[in-house]
Amino acid sequence: MVWGKFAGKSCGERKTGINILYRKVSAISLAVALGYALSPLPAEAQSFRFNTVQVEGNQRIQTSTVVAYTGIERGQTVSAGELNDAYQRILDSGAFETVEMVPRGNTLVIKVTEFPTINQISFEGNRRLKDASLDQIVESAPRRVFNPSQAERDAAAIAEAYSVQGRLASRVTPRIIRRSNNRVDLVFEISEGDTIEVERVSFTGNRVYSDRRLRRILQTKQAGFLRSFINSDTLIEDRLDFDKQVLRDFYLSRGYVDFRVNSSNAEVTRERDAVFLVVDVTEGQQFKFGNISVSSEMPEADADLFSSTLKIKPGVVYSPTLVENAIDRMEGLAVRNEIDFLRVEPRVTRNDRDLTLDIEFVLRRGPRVFVERIDIEGNTTTLDRVIRQQFRSVEGDPFNPRSIRNSAERIRALGFFANADVETREGSSSDQVIIDVDVEEQPTGSLNLGGAYSVTDGFGVSVGLTENNFLGRGQRLSFNIATATESDSYVLGFTEPYLLGRDLKFDLDLGLNETDSSFSEYRTKRIFFQPALTFNTGEDTSLQVRYTWDSDEMLFSDNEDDDTTSFLASPVIRNEIAQGERSSSGVGFTYRYDSRLTGLDPNAGFLVEIGADYAGLGGDSEYIKTKTKLVAQKKILNEEVTIRATLEAGSFQWEGNGSSRSIDRFVLTPTIMRGFEPGGIGPRDQSGGAPGRGSYNDFLGGNYYAVARFDAEFPLGLPEELGMRGALFYDVGSLWGLQNVDTSNPGSGNANVVGRSRSFRHVVGVSLLWTTGIGPLRFNFSKALQKEDFDQEQSFDLTLQARF
Known part of the structure; x- marks a missing residue:
């Protein structure tokens, strides 16, 4: 690095510089002096004895300090080598720009030039990073002694800050401007350079999984024409390190225990504006679980009892996560059975012949250590109890390192903290442990603006205010407004995740919904109030119980006061509108089983939801409404293709007086049955209309429905950065039944209602799934293979939802 000396009247006026000589040694003078001094004794070793040491040129640093740097005492005999060492010690002190040592008989003269002090620090050429941010990076500071080495380190730190943003071509040059009174202005000249894009990501050594599949799991993406919406296509070293770990986790979870990343090379293009990233990997062989056993070294721990908690079976693809889950279950069982200090040690035996791993879970007694206390620091807003709730241990409990690690992960998963470090240290005695929790809080409130479009509701805008750590209590408070061409929604929500300090979630929703769909001749208005409690009933299961009160009504679309409408x-529909506003009060539950939480296969999942609501605890309506949903999903062909099967069914039984309404019964939308308009299938009123109008064709909803959907998503062979995938789907379903309905037609007998009987419709279609920078797009093109004459088909559907 060349350090320039500038002359000028101001910091901004830079003149032609001259090089500063920071380390100048008068070697010739010293050699000549030594030669004259020793010329009479050429055969003897050179030595000196100084009775006096004079220091010249020092202003800020005292003479005694400079003499102390030499380490030479008055009257001491020193050799030429020791004199050279003294010179080096003065130079290494970093306080002097030049040092010159001149022996004059019994006097040693030390001539020094002190480094100047820094008058001010400025930055030039920076646009991406502001001065305030750069001030936090550099360690040089005004009114301190200028140190060229420190300035070089500061320049490197600034360049590193730019490289984190993908600007690897940035250059930072420190320069000084001389001022009076031995002061300098330190200027960092910055050339930010262009962002280095990742032109291509490719892999070598991969045989099982294609480049396309591996690219999907990386945070680093290839540059594309949508790069203005994303910033993950820049080359950032920290992101590459993270991607290496992601690759390893991906392969390990699929049984490739020998997987490793050999290298990741970034080749810069000739224009130096892009790189080709090549990742060399070794996959190895896929291993499966072999023999699974449990042995106990503790008399009070029954191995057979702990074996009953195992869900791992021989022949299942090996995954470290499954082993960790098994250990957690067994150690949890020990806590419930009051077996303290039990540790589960997995002992792995590798069988290369049949590519299996035998796992023996050994139950042994761990160190007899207790939790003395939990110290929490850094939380200025969040209450201590919010953090303590993530620990399964309290003061006085046996210490379990695995439980503490899991607690640390739960604290980080809260999203309340930018950093959360959980460490342990020895307490007041060797059998006591103190858990230190050091957190750094971050903003937890958010303002969400969103846009959406669907054929059903048209264009819409949503605004949401959310505070995820309300008053530092870990509670969630939200207010969302969603307005679209044909619907409006206003919802106030509150969530307490740990009601009464237990693992019990409490939700409360209060809202107003209004619709005015172009697919119906009426609009609706609904006010609702719904508190709910949700708790886990197992590792994969949960149960929600709720109370619901609502008041709703059906209104004429244009003007309910105008008789012509x-x-x-x-x-x-007119009979239902005539019922006016009605309220209902009832209770319900939803039971949920999700195998994806702790499933044995990372590429397969199974979801079951069963729910029922009973309305009749007061109000005007009384009914029983049940719904069931089953979803099975699996990735095949090296996880390139996703197949999914969904089954939904529901039943509605009216128990009250009078008749039910369309808004009480089931109405199928394109999200449930594709290929038809909202309410496009099921019972309809096709009574003759007013003179000159023709027949009506209003959907009425149904008491029962059953729909099966089958999807297959696959790559299109296009560049991954486009974010496009294709899909084929097949839907079959029906909506039928119309009991407890007023079908009278004043003056004309009964209305002409069709579609009461069960008749299954069959639909096939193709979809284009496009993940864009503004949100996910889904284009559905469908064709009904079998339908009724009165059905309302919809051959195209587009949905878009974005948050920005």
């Missing part, structure tokens, strides 16, 4: 609705 009533003829736009069919007789059945």
Whole structure:
């Protein structure tokens, strides 16, 4: 690095510089002096004895300090080598720009030039990083002694800050401007350079998984024409390190225990504006679980009892996560059975012949150590109890390192903290442990603006205010407004994740929904109030119980006070509108099983939801409404293709007086049954209309429905950065039944209602799935293979949802 000396009247006026000589040794003078001094004794070793040491040129640093640097005492005999060492010690002190040592008989003269002090520090050429941010990076500071080495380190730190943003071509040059009174202005000249894009990510050594599949799991992405919406296509070293770990976790979870990343090379293009990233990997062989056993070294721990908690079976693809889950279950069982200090040690035996891993879980007694206390620091807003709730141990409990690690992960998963470090140290005695929790809080409130489009509801805008750590209590408070062409929603929500300090979630929703769909001749208005409790009933299961009160009504679309508009609705709809506002009060539950939480296969999952609601605890309505949903999903062909099967069914039984309404019964939308308009299948009122209008064709909903959906998603062979995938789907379903309905048609007998009987419709279609920078797009093109004449088909559907 060349350090320039500038002359000028101001910091901004830079003149032609001259090089500063920081380390100048008068070697010739010293050699000549030594030669004259020793010329009479050429055969003897050179030595000196100084009675006096004079220091010249020092202003800030005292003479005694300079003499102390030499280490030479008055009257001491020193050799030429020792004199040279003294010179080096003065130079290494970092306080002097030049040092010159001149022996003059019995006097040693030390001539020094002190480094100047820094008057001010400025940055030039920076646009991406502001001065305030750069001030936090550099360690040089005004009113301190200028140190060229420190300035070089500061320049390197600034360049590193730019490289984190993908600007690897940035250059930082420190320069000084001389001022009076031995002061300098330190200027960092910055050339930010362009962002280095990742032009291509490729792999070598991979045989099982394709480049396309591996690219999908990396945070580093290839540059594409949508790069203005993303910043993950820049080359960042920390991101590469993270991607290496992601690759390792990906392969380990699929049984490739010998996987390793050999290297990751970034080759810069000739224009130096992009790189080709090549990752060399070794996959190895896939291993499966072999013999699974449990042995106990503790008399009070029954191996057979702990074996009953195992879900791992021989022949299942090996995964470290499954082993960790098994250990957690067994150690949890020990706590419930009051077996203290039990540790589970997995002992692995490798069988290369059949590519299996035998796992023996050994139950042994761990160190007899207790938790003395839990110290929490750094939380200025969040209450201590919010953090303590993530620990399964309290003061006085046996210490379990695995439980503490899991607690640390739960604290980080809260999203309340930018950093959360959990460490242990010895307590007041060797059998006591203190757990230190050091957190750094971050903003937990958010303002969400979103846009959406669907054929069903049209264009819409949503605004949401959310505070995830309300008053530092770990509670969630939200207010969301969603307005679209044909629907409006206003919802106030509150969530307490640990009600009464237990693992019990409490939700409370209060809202207003209004719809005015172009697919119906009426609009709706609903006010609702719903508290709910959710708790885990097992590792994979949860149960929610709720109370629901709502008040809703059906209104004529245009103007309910205008009698002429009533003829736009069919007789059945007019009868339902005539019922006016009705309220209901009831209880319900939803049971959920999700195998993806602790499933044995990372490429397969199974979801079951069973729910029921009973309305009749007061209000105007009384009914029983049940719904069931089953989803099975699996990735095949080296995880390139995802196949999914979904089954939904529901039943509605009216128990009250009078008749039910369309808004009480089931109405199928394209999210449940594709290929048809909202309410496009099921019972309809096709009564003759007013003179000159023709027949009505209003959907009425149904008491029962059953739909099966089958999807297959696959790559299109296009560049991954486009974010496009294809899909084929097949839907079959029906909506039927119409009991407890007023079908009278005043003056004309009964209304003409069709579609009461069960008739299954069959639909096939293709989809284009496009993940864009503004949100996910899904284009559905469908064709009904079998339908009824009165059904309303919809051959194209587009949905878009974005948050920005």
